[in-house]
Amino acid sequence: MTLLQAPQDAPLRIVDIAGGESVRRRLFSLGFNIGDRIALGGQSILRGPVLVRNIDLGVTVAVGRGIAQKIMIEAVDGTV
Amino acid sequence: MERSDAPVVIFIGQPNCGKSTLFNAIAGPKAQTSNFPGTTVKHTHSLVSIEGRLLNVIDLPGTYSLHPADPAEKVALRHLFLEKPDAIINVVDASILGRSLELTLELIEMGLPMVVALNMTDLAEKKGIAIDAAQLETRLGVPVIPTIAAHGRGVKELLEATFRCLAANCRGTRPRWTNDVEKAIERLSEAIPPDFSCVANPRFTAIQMIESGHLFCADFLSDIAPDLKTCLDEVRTELSAKRGLPAYEVLAAERHHLSQKIFEESGRVAHRIRRGWSERLDDVLMHPWLGYPVLILVLLGFFFVIFKVGGPLETLLLKPFANLKLVLDARLDNRLLFHLADGLLQGIGGGVAIVLPYFIPLLFLMALLEDVGYLARAGFLLDTFMHRIGLHGKSVSPFILGFGCNVPAIVATRILESRRDRILTALLIPFIPCSARTTIILALIAFFLGPWWALGFYVFNIMLVAFLGRVLTFFFRTSSPGLILEIPTLKVPALKNVLLKIYVQLKSFVRFAWPLLIGGSIVLGLIQSFHWDAIINTVLSPLVAGALGLPRELGVTLIFGFLRKELSLLMMLQALGVGYRDLLTVITREQMIVFTVFVSFFIPCLSTFAILWKEVGKRIAFLSAALSVSVAIALSVLVRLMI
Numbered sequence: 119m120t121l122l123q124a125p126q127d128a129p130l131r132i133v134d135i136a137g138g139e140s141v142r143r144r145l146f147s148l149g150f151n152i153g154d155r156i157a158l159g160g161q162s163i164l165r166g167p168v169l170v171r172n173i174d175l176g177v178t179v180a181v182g183r184g185i186a187q188k189i190m191i192e193a194v195d196g197t198v
Numbered sequence: 199m200e201r202s203d204a205p206v207v208i209f210i211g212q213p214n215c216g217k218s219t220l221f222n223a224i225a226g227p228k229a230q231t232s233n234f235p236g237t238t239v240k241h242t243h244s245l246v247s248i249e250g251r252l253l254n255v256i257d258l259p260g261t262y263s264l265h266p267a268d269p270a271e272k273v274a275l276r277h278l279f280l281e282k283p284d285a286i287i288n289v290v291d292a293s294i295l296g297r298s299l300e301l302t303l304e305l306i307e308m309g310l311p312m313v314v315a316l317n318m319t320d321l322a323e324k325k326g327i328a329i330d331a332a333q334l335e336t337r338l339g340v341p342v343i344p345t346i347a348a349h350g351r352g353v354k355e356l357l358e359a360t361f362r363c364l365a366a367n368c369r370g371t372r373p374r375w376t377n378d379v380e381k382a383i384e385r386l387s388e389a390i391p392p393d394f395s396c397v398a399n400p401r402f403t404a405i406q407m408i409e410s411g412h413l414f415c416a417d418f419l420s421d422i423a424p425d426l427k428t429c430l431d432e433v434r435t436e437l438s439a440k441r442g443l444p445a446y447e448v449l450a451a452e453r454h455h456l457s458q459k460i461f462e463e464s465g466r467v468a469h470r471i472r473r474g475w476s477e478r479l480d481d482v483l484m485h486p487w488l489g490y491p492v493l494i495l496v497l498l499g500f501f502f503v504i505f506k507v508g509g510p511l512e513t514l515l516l517k518p519f520a521n522l523k524l525v526l527d528a529r530l531d532n533r534l535l536f537h538l539a540d541g542l543l544q545g546i547g548g549g550v551a552i553v554l555p556y557f558i559p560l561l562f563l564m565a566l567l568e569d570v571g572y573l574a575r576a577g578f579l580l581d582t583f584m585h586r587i588g589l590h591g592k593s594v595s596p597f598i599l600g601f602g603c604n605v606p607a608i609v610a611t612r613i614l615e616s617r618r619d620r621i622l623t624a625l626l627i628p629f630i631p632c633s634a635r636t637t638i639i640l641a642l643i644a645f646f647l648g649p650w651w652a653l654g655f656y657v658f659n660i661m662l663v664a665f666l667g668r669v670l671t672f673f674f675r676t677s678s679p680g681l682i683l684e685i686p687t688l689k690v691p692a693l694k695n696v697l698l699k700i701y702v703q704l705k706s707f708v709r710f711a712w713p714l715l716i717g718g719s720i721v722l723g724l725i726q727s728f729h730w731d732a733i734i735n736t737v738l739s740p741l742v743a744g745a746l747g748l749p750r751e752l753g754v755t756l757i758f759g760f761l762r763k764e765l766s767l768l769m770m771l772q773a774l775g776v777g778y779r780d781l782l783t784v785i786t787r788e789q790m791i792v793f794t795v796f797v798s799f800f801i802p803c804l805s806t807f808a809i810l811w812k813e814v815g816k817r818i819a820f821l822s823a824a825l826s827v828s829v830a831i832a833l834s835v836l837v838r839l840m841i
Contacts, residue, residue, distance in 0.1 A: 139444070139446075140267065140615070141680075141682070142447070143265065143267065143446070143450070144267055144615075144682050145682065146447075146450050146451075146454065147262035147263045147265075147267070147300070147450075148262060148297075148682065148684055149294065149296070149297035151450075151451065151454050152451070159484075160481075160484050160485065160486060161486060162484075162486055162489070162578060162579060162581065162582055163486050163487070163490075163582065164582045165582065166578075166579075166581050166582030166585075167578055167581045167582070167591060167681050167683075169484065169578070169685065174296070175294050175296055175297055176293065176294060176325055176687075177294055177297065177684065178684070178685040179682060179683060179684050179685060180574075180577070180578040180581065180591065180681060180682075180683045180685055181680070181681060181682050181683075182581065182585075182590060182591075182680035182681040182682075184680045185680045185681070185682060
């Protein structure tokens, strides 16, 4: 499932980032790697960007919806 | 010791790690520059003396890794590789050590003497993270000094460690990769011919080659070192076949795990990362609905403060200059001398009394917003609106900076990864009313027509930027790659750092703008003294009097608007030969609006034009000028017909 379909604030794990090289590199260097635990934070209005938090690192990034759609995730601890 | 003998020490770290704060704590106001005026211009180093010993310190823009994604990161890398520093001070954010160490591990491979400044240890503690600096030191093999840059803590120890490190040449323990990766790196570094110009060392160069994007020197590598190119291709193919990942990701993933491991060994997370005041405040600041009223309040408050402080200060400061002019008029019989002295006086007066009263509070608030971390939040909130004009949230902070001065705003477009976004943003910034134009709007519109007219002008101006953005996207069809923007933790800004920022920016502004202002005023004095203004006015009169319906004496002021926008106002009074308060006796309110519209948009000022040229190229600079002139003429004629 993609990050956009995930419930807010539940712990998730990044399974894959389906974007091109530049998007993958950027997300890796910001501390969002395959296997990391993340959570979907707030969303802005009018289909604006979403906030993604790396739970273990404590880093938050805002990503556009197009990019959020490429972040494939799975539930952690069966909470989803 | 000669300046050139002092060891060169480079500060490098990821964005928002407190690197510049630490740098300022060391270099202090002596730092000649901390913002990079141009990618091709050699920047000034800051020479600091610490207990009689000299260091040549250089601050670089933040970079997440040694594989740059945006132009600002490229500047950092170019300097890191070209300066050939004697030592590196790697500033890491202790509160996100796992990520920060990835850059550290990359830097260690360079094999240069290095010291790690473990910064923001207070923030880490608040988050419940305790880091054993001694353990980290053992793992990395370089001195690790805990610092809290905002309070200047650990600075002395850091410098002592740097001198020790320079003397002992401490180079750090190279990270150990898994066997197949290690073999691949070794194989490639052995394939590098001895005469090949390496960065740092063959091993580092090999790693960079494997990790770089596919275009890295592909064009010429096969020509200058065909065997090396073959080897590189083989190594990459093998690695990615074995791991099922592109080669660069194999290395990135390993480095990521390695830094996680080092972090786990040397740090203790006492409890789950706590939600502090900043997170709770963020819930409001970035709330889908509440965020916007807060944003509007912040921006309104911003302008309110600037004009509440600036207005009275301006009145106070202008008085002595006006009196001095009267004295000059009475005493100096020689007209040429009077015009020269008057020009000089007007120039200094404009610089001191008109620009500074608005500029200083603006710099202060801007530094505050930046240091608190609000600009990134504004970027998040406005991203969706920016998409409507073909850009995204990262362009918001250059735009907001543009309200202060367009010049730093255009430099700030370096944070944008794609060239398309950069050009589009740089083309729109000159339409944002900077403090100089705001001065004119206030002095002409707000003062003579009322504050609501001024506010209306502002709203109209912002709508114009949006409209132009929409139109321009027709010509830049490729879509923007989308937003990825780190939201740094909210911080209480350190006053000292804010003041230092103001000082540095003010200094460069005074150096750059005052000579122009004063020179421009003197030239105008001369022009008037020799009555050349009549010629200029005649040449421009079809535009000024014909199209715009303004008094033809104003023609000459437009020329000076190009030097600096605020000059137009001074020159307007000088050209019309009336005092500020009697302005309405010579021109009508309608003419005043047309004049303000035209002056606001008709051309980017000289400094903006120069920085556009430097940052995005000659073509874009001329395009911007052409765009401004046509928009200004079209709008002013339209406004004239409408009112």
